[in-house]
Amino acid sequence: NAGVTQTPKFRVLKTGQSMTLLCAQDMNHEYMYWYRQDPGMGLRLIHYSVGEGTTAKGEVPDGYNVSRLKKQNFLLGLESAAPSQTSVYFCASSPPGLAGGDEQFFGPGTRLTVL
Amino acid sequence: AQTVTQSQPEMSVQEAETVTLSCTYDTSENNYYLFWYKQPPSRQMILVIRQEAYKQQNATENRFSVNFQKAAKSFSLKISDSQLGDTAMYFCAFMKHAGPTGANSKLTFGKGITLSVRP
Numbered sequence: 001n002a003g004v005t006q007t008p009k010f011r012v013l014k015t016g017q018s019m020t021l022l023c024a025q026d027m028n029h030e031y032m033y034w035y036r037q038d039p040g041m042g043l044r045l046i047h048y049s050v051g052e053g054t055t056a057k058g059e060v061p062d063g064y065n066v067s068r069l070k071k072q073n074f075l076l077g078l079e080s081a082a083p084s085q086t087s088v089y090f091c092a093s094s095p096p097g098l099a100g101g102d103e104q105f106f107g108p109g110t111r112l113t114v115l
Numbered sequence: 116a117q118t119v120t121q122s123q124p125e126m127s128v129q130e131a132e133t134v135t136l137s138c139t140y141d142t143s144e145n146n147y148y149l150f151w152y153k154q155p156p157s158r159q160m161i162l163v164i165r166q167e168a169y170k171q172q173n174a175t176e177n178r179f180s181v182n183f184q185k186a187a188k189s190f191s192l193k194i195s196d197s198q199l200g201d202t203a204m205y206f207c208a209f210m211k212h213a214g215p216t217g218a219n220s221k222l223t224f225g226k227g228i229t230l231s232v233r234p
Contacts, residue, residue, distance in 0.1 A: 033221070033222075041226060042119075042225055042227050043224040048220075058221065090160065092160075094220065096220070103150075103162045108159055109159075
């Protein structure tokens with residue numbers, strides 16, 4: 001049981017380049033999330049999904065797109081990377097639960113640098 | 116919108132002593148959940164403890180306990196018998212009670228506090 005995995009772990013991009021971050025979970029969780037972590041800012045939600053084929057915007061969605069074609073995978077795309085997108089990106093997943101409040105399980109993070 | 120405030124950026128404690136990390140939040144919701152997550156130098160986010168707002172009893176997990184003051188919107192974490200492995204960044208987080216679509220299952224995090232345990 002690998003839990004939540006993220007690919008790649010590190011990446012350096014040039015301004016304007018595109019890339020996709022892959023998140024995979026093997027816990028059969030319905031909900032998945034993408035966060036970014038910046039120094040002094042905590043974690044901020046970019047996009048999330050409450051089930052296969054659904055996505056929704058979080059707190060800081062601009063410049064990112066997501067897709068959830070399969071229940072176990074949640075992809076985060078940067079179409080034209082900007083230096084402001086230099087950050088550590090975390091994926092998380094959680095079961096729906098009857099009333100929420102369930103633990104979110106986090107991946108190990110991806111450190112992205114945009115030059 | 117909910118906000119979570121952790122006003123202390125850094126704290127330090129001697130090994131085996133007790134330390135309390137502060138967190139306040141602002142919400143108009145009556146039903147919600149509060150969490151403390153730990154992020155050690157490995158960067159992995161680990162759930163420490165969870166509190167349901169409708170429960171008056173403070174949550175405890177081994178050496179970790181909370182002081183939940185709903186009226187004051189305060190949620191502090193007490194670490195007893197501090198260990199070197201407790202050195203990490205700690206995040207307080209808020210989650211609204213989920214609706215039927217799960218749309219309220221999002222976490223709102225504070226900015227975190229860096230805790231150092233001295234040998």
